[in-house]
Structures are given as structure tokens and as C-alpha cells.
Amino acid sequence: MALLTPEWTALLYLVAAVCFILALKGLGSPRTARRGNLIGALGAVIAMIVVFLSTELDNLALIIGVIAVGTVIAVPASRMVKMTQMPQLVALFNGVGGGAAALVALLELEHSISLGAYLAVAFTVLVGAVAFSGSVITFLKLQELMPTRPIVFPGHAAVIVLVAMVGLAAAVIIVLPESTLAGLGLALDAVEVKAIAAVVGLVVGSLLGVLLVLPVGGADVPIVISLLNAGTGLAVAASGLVLGNTLLLVAGTLVGASGSILTREMAKAMGRSVAGTLFGAFRGGSSAGSTAASERPVRSSSADDVAILLGYANRVVVVPGYGLAVAQAQHTMAELAQTLEAKGIEVVFGIHPVAGRMPGHMNVLLAEANVPYEALAEMDEVNPQFKTADVALVVGANDVVNPAAKTTPGSPIYGMPILDVQDARQVVFLKRSMRPGFAGIENDLLYDPKTTLLFGDAKESLTKVLGAVKNL
Amino acid sequence: MEAITLLTFFVLAVFVGFEVVSKVSSTLHTPLMSGANAIHGIILVGAVIVAGAADDVVTLVIALIAVLMATINLVGGFVVTDRMLEMFRGRGSAPTAREGGDR
Numbered sequence: 336m337a338l339l340t341p342e343w344t345a346l347l348y349l350v351a352a353v354c355f356i357l358a359l360k361g362l363g364s365p366r367t368a369r370r371g372n373l374i375g376a377l378g379a380v381i382a383m384i385v386v387f388l389s390t391e392l393d394n395l396a397l398i399i400g401v402i403a404v405g406t407v408i409a410v411p412a413s414r415m416v417k418m419t420q421m422p423q424l425v426a427l428f429n430g431v432g433g434g435a436a437a438l439v440a441l442l443e444l445e446h447s448i449s450l451g452a453y454l455a456v457a458f459t460v461l462v463g464a465v466a467f468s469g470s471v472i473t474f475l476k477l478q479e480l481m482p483t484r485p486i487v488f489p490g491h492a493a494v495i496v497l498v499a500m501v502g503l504a505a506a507v508i509i510v511l512p513e514s515t516l517a518g519l520g521l522a523l524d525a526v527e528v529k530a531i532a533a534v535v536g537l538v539v540g541s542l543l544g545v546l547l548v549l550p551v552g553g554a555d556v557p558i559v560i561s562l563l564n565a566g567t568g569l570a571v572a573a574s575g576l577v578l579g580n581t582l583l584l585v586a587g588t589l590v591g592a593s594g595s596i597l598t599r600e601m602a603k604a605m606g607r608s609v610a611g612t613l614f615g616a617f618r619g620g621s622s623a624g625s626t627a628a629s630e631r632p633v634r635s636s637s638a639d640d641v642a643i644l645l646g647y648a649n650r651v652v653v654v655p656g657y658g659l660a661v662a663q664a665q666h667t668m669a670e671l672a673q674t675l676e677a678k679g680i681e682v683v684f685g686i687h688p689v690a691g692r693m694p695g696h697m698n699v700l701l702a703e704a705n706v707p708y709e710a711l712a713e714m715d716e717v718n719p720q721f722k723t724a725d726v727a728l729v730v731g732a733n734d735v736v737n738p739a740a741k742t743t744p745g746s747p748i749y750g751m752p753i754l755d756v757q758d759a760r761q762v763v764f765l766k767r768s769m770r771p772g773f774a775g776i777e778n779d780l781l782y783d784p785k786t787t788l789l790f791g792d793a794k795e796s797l798t799k800v801l802g803a804v805k806n807l
Numbered sequence: 808m809e810a811i812t813l814l815t816f817f818v819l820a821v822f823v824g825f826e827v828v829s830k831v832s833s834t835l836h837t838p839l840m841s842g843a844n845a846i847h848g849i850i851l852v853g854a855v856i857v858a859g860a861a862d863d864v865v866t867l868v869i870a871l872i873a874v875l876m877a878t879i880n881l882v883g884g885f886v887v888t889d890r891m892l893e894m895f896r897g898r899g900s901a902p903t904a905r906e907g908g909d910r
Contacts, residue, residue, distance in 0.1 A: 364835070390859055413883045
């Protein structure tokens, strides 16, 4: 139906674009975040109504049917996913978005005429395909359906260069004027040659996404998800150029730009560079800090001892890490915190920017367990508080509290911002074993005289400590 | 539309994108990424336009696949972001009985 005039269409698309800007703005603060997201959804609804009312659409019943199917798939998947598995679901959503953009550009190729449109088609097909297959690999890594460690095969870098060059060649063919292609004396006409080049671009882009993400190590995967997210945004923006649709252009660009900033911020919080994340595995990892487990003595103790330390403290800072997340121990942790607070002990959660699997992931997990967000303190805020804390309780974290990041130049984690738990009067580690953390280096703090260790699964240990605290 | 007009939109949108997310605390990085992820699901508009113009079966099938993928991105993206954010609540608002009771 063409019920809306082009002026009304443009005006309503503008309203939708403003909704998206307000959504991103609102998502920047805890108070307004949820409303911001709903405003974004409102913008999407407006845009969808406009496209149906402003365009002559064939196949209407089929289109609406497929949208209904997609909704029926997406809503239960999003509502039922466990919060610990949420990062990979986001990765998957990002991937299908990139794939959709690539397919839209592929189909619009035959309607394109200008040089700008051809450029945009080539860009969208390649970047959209990279985002699609790269996201699928990040999903498989996070879901642990494939190894999370970096995967590099002999000649990997050379293959990437080769595949990228084929992709570039396909892009050049898409962009070349039809008269030039016709002048080459090929058996096919120019339009067919371009169509083949676009399909080649789609395949090569998908291959490139796989090759680029395979060498990324588990802990760096979130940065790559964010990078691919920004890539999908730019692909959507370029498809807006292809279709001459300003809403797609503006929305895609917003995501591309904000996603780039977010990627840089995440990398900074992890003490990594974005390029190092993607290509670090090719340089050969730093061998500094070999994993030879030392024979030095540690002080390991029982849940009762830990309960006494906690129960007679005035201030406790909890440092939750990935171990807490995988053990699904956030509810027990929250209950322990409430029990201690009921005894008049001040409990603060010190959250490292990359605790969990994504920046902010730990906050989501603890929020799920009803820990109020006022009790969650960010690194810069909590670091000065360790000096006055009686006990720092480290649950399933290691590298993010390793003082080597400050004191040992040459250590793989040197320069990474850490939580200063060594400043607390007593440090308690709940750990599965003496195995080093993801960075594969020892933590000298474990051997410090003021450190107490309680070995075991985070959830079991916390349950025992909670029981003992209640009996004090 | 004029290429220069589209370029203008693009450049201005880049700056708005940079501006709205700078200085966001790391607490909200995950929901922000998820929300941005939902917004690029608006490629559904493009997929619907292409599907509505398809005049042969192959084109229609590819376009409908694009519609399906874009719908999952758009709808799933907003729903999962909302789910993350409904858990952010302050000390003041007491935890009410939530669905599921996943304790």
C-alpha cells in the first residue's frame, strides 16, 4: 500500500531515527537504560509500520508470515536463555543481522546503477558475510562447542591474505562500470558477471570471518563480538545507501560509530589493543611467566575459618570473577552478602570491568541475583576502599587481582588495570585449584602470608561458608 | 537521493554515535552493545522492501531468508536487552515476586 506520501514517510523515518539516538543515550545510565531500550523498540515498530504503509509490496502474506515465524523463534530464545549464556545469544543475533544485510545487498545489485551504489553493495556483501560467519564462530566458542583457545594452522596468515585478495577482486568487479566489463569480451554479459562476483564475495567473506575469529582466544571473544557488531552496523548503513533509505543509513551508522567506541573501551578495560586481539596469536604469545607450578607453601583452610574471618569483619569487599559465573554461584553469593549485612557488616562488590565474560556481564549476573546496583562498585571507585577493608573475598577470579600487572614488567598482563586486593588486611581466595588463570601466569598473592585459600567449586564453597556464617 | 545529502547524513550520524556512548560506565557495556545490536536489526526494513519487489522465486526465497534473519535480530535483540535491564534495580525497590523463580 502506498498510503503515506514520501514526505510523511521521510518524517516518520526521522522520528524512528531519533528514537534510536535516544535509545543509545538512555542505555548509558542505569536509571534510564530500560526506558531507553523500550524507546528503541518503539522506533523499530514505527519504522516497520511506515515501510508497510509507504511501499507497494508484493508477496505481502508471505512476508508477514515469515516475520511472525522469526518473532516466534526470537522471543522464547531471548526469554529463556540463561544469563550466563546471554553473550553468545547476542553474538548470534548480531550474526543473523549481518547475514540479512549481505543478502539484501546481493539482491539489490541488479537494481543498482551508480558507482556509489556498487561500492556500497560490495562493502555490505563482504562485511555482512564476515559479521555473519565470525559471529557464528564466536557463538561456538562461547557455547564451548569448539575449543576456546586460539586456533592457528600452518600458513593461516597467508591464507587470510589470499582470501582477502580474492574478496577485493570480487569487490572490484562489482564496482567496475558495465562498459568496461563488456569490453573484456567475456562470454557472459556484464550483469551476470557482477552477480557471480557478488556471490563469490558472499562466500569469500564468510570464509574470511571464520579465518579471522579462529585465532582469537576465549577471553578476547567479547571484544570481537563488539567489533563484529560495529561491522554489522556499517553494513546496514551501506545497505541504506544501496536502497536510498535514510533510516537504514542513519541507524546503521549510529551502531557502527558507537560500536567502534565501545570496542575500543572494552579493549582498554582489558589492557589489550583491538589489533592485538585479532592478530596476537600470529605473533606467538609472550612466554614470560611460564606456568611451572611452584612448590611454595600456601595456607589453605576450612569454610568455618573463612566464616569467622568474614563474620568478625567490619568491611568486606567481594571480588567476583568468571569462576563464580560458571558455578552459577551468584545467588548463593548474594545470600551470603545479605546475611553479612544483617550482622551489620558492610559488604561491597568490587567489579573488574571484564569480570565474567563480557564487560558488565558480572553486573547483570549479580543483578539477576537481586544484588542492588548501589552495592556494586567499579574498579576506580573500589580500589581506594581496599585499604580500609578487613577482608577481600575473591571468588573465582585470579588474573584481575594479580599484582604482577603492576609490579612485573614483561608479564603478559603487565599494564592491565587490576583490583588492589593486596591492600586489604586479609585476602580470601575461593578457587577450584592452584591452576593459573586464563593468562597462564602465577599469582604471587596466593603465597602471601595474609592470604587464605579455600579450594573447591565456588557454589559449594559459598554454600558451606554461608552455613557456617549463619551458625556464628 | 543526492549522494552528497546521504554523505551528510552519514557524517553527522558518525558524530552522534560517538557522542552518545562516550563516558558510559563499563557496568552498562553489555546492555549497550546488546541494544545497539538490536538497532541494526532495522535492516528488516530493507529486507521487507526487497522481498516486496521480488519477481522470481529464487529472489523471493533469498529475500525471505533475509526477512527471517533480520526479524530474529530485531525482535530478539530488544527482548534480550530488556531482560538484562529488568534485573538492574536499586536498593529502594524491593525485589518483587518474579516469574520463573529461578533461585
